[in-house]
Amino acid sequence: MIVRAEARHESGGDATSSSWLRRNPSSFLKLILLGFALVGLPLIIALINSALSIDRLADHSRKAVYQAAQIAHSSRALADEIAAMERAIRQTHILGDTSLLEGYFRAHHKFETTAAALFELSLHAEQKELLTQLQALEASIFQKLSIIKQSPEALRDLIGNFATLRDSARTFSSLGYTLIEREVGELQDMAGYARFTVGWQLLALIPFAILLAFMFSLRIARPIKQIDEAIRNMGQGKLSKSIRVDGPQDLVYFGERLDWMRRRLLKLEEQKTRFLQHVSHELKTPLTAMREGADLLAEGVTGELNEGQQRIASILHSNSVQLQRRIEDLLSYSALQTEKAALVKHKANVRTIVEAVLQDQNLIIMSKSLQIELSCPELMIDCDEQKIKTIVDNLLSNAVKFSPPRGCISMWAKRVEEMIELHVVDTGAGIDEGDREKVFEPFYQGRRMLDSPIRGTGLGLSIAREYALAHGGNIELVPQVGSGAHFRLVLPIHDPEGSL
Known part of the structure; x- marks a missing residue:
């Protein structure tokens, strides 16, 4: 709990408050929404980035597949047109009918159209070079044919040129498949890189998001904890501490x-x-x-x-x-x-204090025919003797008050390390379960009231405990099996403040 609090109308104008307000949301709802936004933002960014990576990979794959299919189809078309041109020339040479060359010219036109379509694709340099060579070989055959097309016998020399043209077409087709395999390998590499990138982003951003969530949880929980602590302190009567809530x-x-x-x-x-x-x-x-x-x-x-x-x-x-x-x-x-209530401490004998209290209350003890069982060795402690006597007197008075006639009160003291314990046990009705947490509160009378014309103030146990705490000790209500109440007084043997 921060021990400082000013009213809003008293501190709203200074620079410290202004800067502090700028660092905090204006409402608890805004803080929660901001927390959700900041926690979800990294994951949203990772999701968008993953979607973009997958989209790029899919687009590249689509283009690669389309281009591979076009190259494969055009390569087969080139081979078919070369075969058609060679077949037309052979038929013309064998049959001597130049009208059969129309098939060659149709195949030649389709060859040029297919080659031009291939050049429009994004070919590799090797493919472009081979396609250029293939076009040059086919153009050379076409020029020669244009010169000697009226002489079927002269076509024999052109037939041999088609062997080189077919080999070039097969090489171009093989290179296309090789490049397709290379493209597939690149796609696999891209997919692996995308997978690695997404995995790395998830590994980095998920802990970051968890860290942000933890930080905002602390930031949200802190003012609630401060409010809870303030309410608890007020409920316990601790009103000296000022209340300030950050957030x-x-x-x-x-x-x-x-x-x-x-x-x-x-x-x-x-x-x-x-x-x-x-x-x-x-x-x-x-x-x-x-x-x-x-x-x-x-x-x-x-x-x-x-x-x-x-x-x-x-x-x-x-x-x-x-x-x-x-x-x-x-x-x-x-x-x-x-x-x-200042303490005046000196050496005192616990047995002497207990015997003095018993002597003071001897008349009422005798009037109720109570039996006192006392076991208290010689124990010296540093204390304010009068206040320790008040503690013992209040504990004994409480036991005498609630003990039935001819009952028994047990008192014993012992040393436990550097502490002295004094136990007081009566055989009365005991303390109600609902009163155990309130028995030391000021003015609390309890649910089990005696039929007596003189009522207590409910301050005896409260004063006794305050005196015990002032000495660095405490008074506890010990759980008791059966009837009666059992109180334990714990006091340090030596002055904890070292004032002696």
């Missing part, structure tokens, strides 16, 4: 309202403490006079009392003592709340 402006404003509530509760707590102090002091003076008067009556200073009058005087004296103890509890609680 979106609406949560910051909520933190400011919580701090306003804390200040209001603190002010009310101070008013309550002052009221207790004033009322306790105002009651203490007349009560002292009442107690002294009851003492004088009981001692027979004003004259001997008969049995009934003596009983009434004893009741007045007993109840005035009980009332004085309640007022002293209220004063002790007020002193704790205003931090006026």
Whole structure:
């Protein structure tokens, strides 16, 4: 919890707040949406990039397949036209009919058209060179044929030139298949590279997205944790710590309202403490006079009392003592709340303190015929003896109060390493399960109330625990099997602050 909080109307104008607000979204919803956007953005980019890579690969594959099919088809067409031209010349030479050369000219025209279509494709340099050579050979045969086409006998010499032309056509076709295989290899390489790129992007971006999600989770959880801690502290009465919530402006404003509530509760707590102090002091003076008067009556200073009058005087004296103890509890609680209960520490014997408390409460113990089982060795500790006596007195008073007549109260002390443990166990009805977490709260009476005309203030255990904590110890309610309540007081043997 950061111990600083200012109201919005008090701090909205300074430069620190302005710069801080610029670094935070204006609302919790915007922070969540921003987090989702930043976490999803890398994955969206990777998905788009993968889609583009696949699209490029598919387009390249489509073009490569189309070109391979065109080259293969045109290569076969060239071979067919060369065969048709050679067949027409052979027939003309054998039959001596020059009209048969029409088949050659048709095949020649188709050859040129097919070659021109091949040049329009994206051929490799080797293919272009072979196709140029093939065209040159066919053009040479055509020129010779144009000169001697009227002399069928002279066509014999041209037939031999077609062998070279067929070989060139076969070479061109073979080179086309070789280049197709090379193109297929390049496509496989491209596919492998695309696969590697997509895999690398996923391996890099998924942890990055997880990291971003974790960071935004922390950023979202931090103000919620601060609010939860603030509410928990206020619920436990820890009102001295200021509340500040970092994050979106609406949560910051909520933190400011919580701090306003804390200040209001603190002010009310101070008013309550002052009221207790004033009322306790105002009651203490007349009560002292009442107690002294009851003492004088009981001692027979004003004259001997008969049995009934003596009983009434004893009741007045007993109840005035009980009332004085309640007022002293209220004063002790007020002193704790205003931090006026300073500790004056020195060496003290735990056994001596316990025996003194038992002596003080001997009358009420005898009146209820209670049995005390005490096991306490000589144990020396650094403490404020009077406050430790108050702790033991409150624990014993609680045990005596809730123990039935002729019941048993067990008290034992022992040393555990550098700590002293004092246990107080009674045989009463015990503490209700629903009261266990609230038994040390101020003014809490519990669900199991005694039928007594004098009610407690509910401050005894609270004051005892505050004194124990001030010594660096604690008081715990130990789970008890069966009836009764079991309290354990733990105190350090040596002063933890080293003040002695």
